[in-house]
Amino acid sequence: MSAMPPLIVIRADASSLIGSGHVRRCQSLAEALLDQGAAVLFVVRAGMSGEALFDGRALNTVFLPPRTASAAVRHDDPAHAHWLGASWQDDAADTLEILGERKVAAVVVDHYALDARWHAQVSERLDCKIVAIDDLADRPLAAALIVDHNHAESHARKYAVANQHASPILGGPHFALLGRRFRSASRNPAAADVRSIGIFMGGIDLENYSERVVRGLRDTADFNGDLEIVSTRSNPNLVDLLRLAELDGRCSVSLDLPDLADFFGRHELHIGAGGGATWERCCVGAPSLAVIVADNQRQVLDPLARLDVLAVTDMPAPDATAIGARARALIDSPALRLQLSHNAKELVDGQGCVRVAREIESLC
Template identity: 30%
Template sequence: MKVVFRVDASYAIASGHVTRCLTLAAALRRRGAECVFISRQVSGNLLARVVAAGFEQRVLPGQHELLAVSETSEESRKSLIDDAMNTIKALGGERPGWMVVDHYAIDSEWERLLQPHIDEILVIDDLANRAHQCDVLLDQNFSLLGEQRYADLVRHDTRLLCGPRYALLQPEFARYRATLDRQRSSALRAFVSFGGSDLDNLTGLTIEAFLAPDLADIALDVAIGRNNPHRDALEQLIARRPGARAHVAPESLAPLMARADFAVGAGGTTTWERFCLDLPSVVIALAQNQVQTGESLDATSRIEYAGYWSDLTASDLSTAAIRVVTGLKRDEVSSPEPLVDGLGADRVAEVMTPTQSSALVMRPATLADIDSYYWWVNDAEVRRQSLSTAPVSWVEHEHWFASKMAADDTLMLVLEANDLPIGQVRFDVAEGGAVLDYSLDTIVRGRGLGETLVRKGLEQLSQSTSIAVSATVRTGNGASAATLTAAGFQLAHPDGDAEAKEDLYRFEPALVDQ
């Protein structure tokens, strides 16, 4: 399958859009997809980086940036249409399976022009300020409004992938997360990063903030992007600050984040990289689209949001950093419930290129699965179908998960698609039988995998024991009832109480073996 990306980078746009598209492209390539990039050759472009990553790069004519469309501007509207026509031309008569669009200047008009030439369109957005004509919309940012932000901006059948679970992070962040040990010493270390260009030199402002006496003993790792025009001045400034070290265009930020105790940096994708590695942060909005996310995360005590960059002084940053340092030294910075596990790109790739059911693998659950189980139990549809519809808190979940993993009478299994956890099945064994619980990740619902999940679970259980299995289903949950019936369960009391809130299903191995 061919996937085409329409994305740009420039000094003004910065590198984030191309970076996250490269991450998604790499995840798709691991699944056998052929990925092609279509971009404009504007100042600060990353065409060479795309080619270096092993992807084909096609270049659109013109060296001017595609600007956000104004409804009152004929020129900007014509520029958008010209871009769409040139993109169609760049396809060379091919019809890709997917077009991924990651561009704040592109809206439903452009997408409608491309639709006859593409099977499906996935839009990456976080502004929620314009209409889209797409099959899937991905917004990896945190918002208290969730999917409601796009209620009037997409078709009713558009699939929404909203939230940091879908953050497009490089694979090393998940690997570092798996071995992370946040045992902090008295000598604290901070990580500073403001992206690939940092035109307004927030890096320099942050170093100045760390000259404050209360922060003088903090070691600094400072990442300087490849396109940063202040590089020489920054390296000189860092050389004069004791305990500070410059890292110019590091191949990955993950090792620097993993060894830090806290961070100061921009909003955007690096926010989710820091969350993945459980790194307390002072966050600065570099663009208006980062303000809402920063305020939402601050309101839920997940970050120290300093504010919008142009409103800040070095003193403001010092004050914010001192608050984080004080909390760390008093051990008052606790990890809230997980938002990011580093598998977002694999989730999006699974939506775009579904794994065949014959290739799914069942394995025993491990302690590393705690995040997935937390998200599954708090899935909106799971809560709606439960007798208790209230969300499960992270503290409750931690205790429950630890006790279940340690229990000798519980079998917990995870279904994987290309190493991505997509569902769970659990058997609580007691005298006379076992009780079944199962759930599928929202990204794979509607594919008929419920029966596969339950059957594979029963096969694993049968390897250690041959006992009856029961499962309760909330009355009216036709999907679960159909799944259990297809897997060999029977309704225990077909003529039961009409007022009952749940139905009991039973699976008898002896009957199946006959």
């Protein structure tokens, strides 16, 4: 009788505040873990936006019960504690209850609202390893392994305080968590002329930056070519976005794509928010303008701009005029777009999930 494969549990959420990127990158990691023979189970809080991201996906998922009221945030809670929809104690209890008597080898946690207290309680009760996927290093982490695929001069220094167990860190775009399609995706041709532009401002885009980008391209950049917006049915502004596309006449909206590899390969310029999609654009070599929509994105995007991997808006939360002006400069400079494409492809090779999955497997 063959041995049971190790069970890897992944705890991640999506919501209007969190966005969809944490779940999306964990789904990519799950594919690599499954390819290596592990069993994977997602644990996701219901009543937010996470359910829709699993529609049509062959991934085992259980949903924690929705909480009717958010717990009060304490002074010693992480800065993003309000994203959780519960206290960390309740979330840990819900997670342990739903896992029941399952034998768990490791729990992968991708959640800015959960810190070392949650890690320690779940690890002790399940007798398992904790793997923390993080970008911020803004709270204590009690993990056997930390994964941060963002660029940093020294990840050891970045996590000197947060890394309570002095655990190994898989740091940098070498470990970017991209889906299996990106391992063999066609590269963006980086053409001389911009005939079409792709827009992906995240799967939820609470502030409707997609519309802001369209208006900037039409009114300020004076771009009259085709536009394609990618989003999901969890976008609260979807009705307005569809109406905008209909009125524009040369703008289309693509929803709930299983992956974005083809999308990033079929436009001569891309405009998007920071986050996990940054590395997907890099892997394909898509010349990109990154729009800073959250404070924590600047520490990721500014170093990449200095390396000429992408262009970035000059200010956070830019208006349509600022976006349009920056886009016009890229449209008018094929040499710059070619340089961005080349540098981006050199940075990310699409194998990050495989590398991280192997490291997780070695813990089990």
